[in-house]
Amino acid sequence: MAEPAAQHTSEYRTGSDPRTLRDALGCFATGVTIVTCLDGDGSPVGLTANSFTSVSLDPPLLLVCVARRAASAGALTQASHFAVNVLQTHQQPASIRFATKDQDRFGATPWSPGEYGPPVLRDSLGVFECAAHAVHEGGDHHIVVGEVLRASFDSTLDPLLYFRGRYRRLHFD
Numbered sequence: 001m002a003e004p005a006a007q008h009t010s011e012y013r014t015g016s017d018p019r020t021l022r023d024a025l026g027c028f029a030t031g032v033t034i035v036t037c038l039d040g041d042g043s044p045v046g047l048t049a050n051s052f053t054s055v056s057l058d059p060p061l062l063l064v065c066v067a068r069r070a071a072s073a074g075a076l077t078q079a080s081h082f083a084v085n086v087l088q089t090h091q092q093p094a095s096i097r098f099a100t101k102d103q104d105r106f107g108a109t110p111w112s113p114g115e116y117g118p119p120v121l122r123d124s125l126g127v128f129e130c131a132a133h134a135v136h137e138g139g140d141h142h143i144v145v146g147e148v149l150r151a152s153f154d155s156t157l158d159p160l161l162y163f164r165g166r167y168r169r170l171h172f173d
């Protein structure tokens with residue numbers, strides 16, 4: 001007698017439609033950053049971004065993709081320096097704030113100018129202060145490449161993660 005068919009509770013989807021693409025990309029688990037700079041008036045600007053990627057060690061380069069329609073896009077593509085603040089679990093409210101329109105992002109988030117000027121968020125897991133290196137066009141995003149001038153991190157903190165559209169945290173045990 002034939003074995004009963006295995007129960008498949010998993011979902012396997014294929015397609016080239018935007019929803020499937022977004023959901024498939026969301027299967028790539030990431031950390032969460034807030035990318036900051038000063039605009040032409042010296043005011044702090046920043047947005048939540050998980051498109052952060054290391055690019056090169058020599059020279060030390062990293063990138064983040066910023067939506068062309070983001071209000072922060074102009075400042076981030078023109079700034080001489082920017083900072084990538086890597087978030088820890090307790091900074092989830094800041095992540096939400098910096099991803100939401102009409103929030104007093106910097107008024108509600110402790111920060112101070114970094115060594116090279118861009119805003120550094122207090123209690124971040126890591127901070128990369130960068131000099132602007134290049135801006136490439138990538139469809140509906142700008143690919144902002146920075147040369148790392150200063151990197152710092154606190155190895156005692158746990159990272160804030162993002163996976164399938166939800167915030168997550170590591171389970172160590």
Ligand SMILES: Cc1cc2nc3c(=O)[nH]c(=O)nc-3n(C[C@H](O)[C@H](O)[C@H](O)COP(=O)(O)O)c2cc1C
Binds near residue numbers: 046100
């Ligand atoms: C977890 C997470 C990751 C995000 N990653 C990016 C990103 O990499 N690039 C981007 O342009 N927007 C990203 N966003 C969306 C922006 O944070 C959001 O659109 C924000 O409101 C933009 O702010 P602005 O329009 O004031 O610049 C992300 C949002 C969340 C919640």
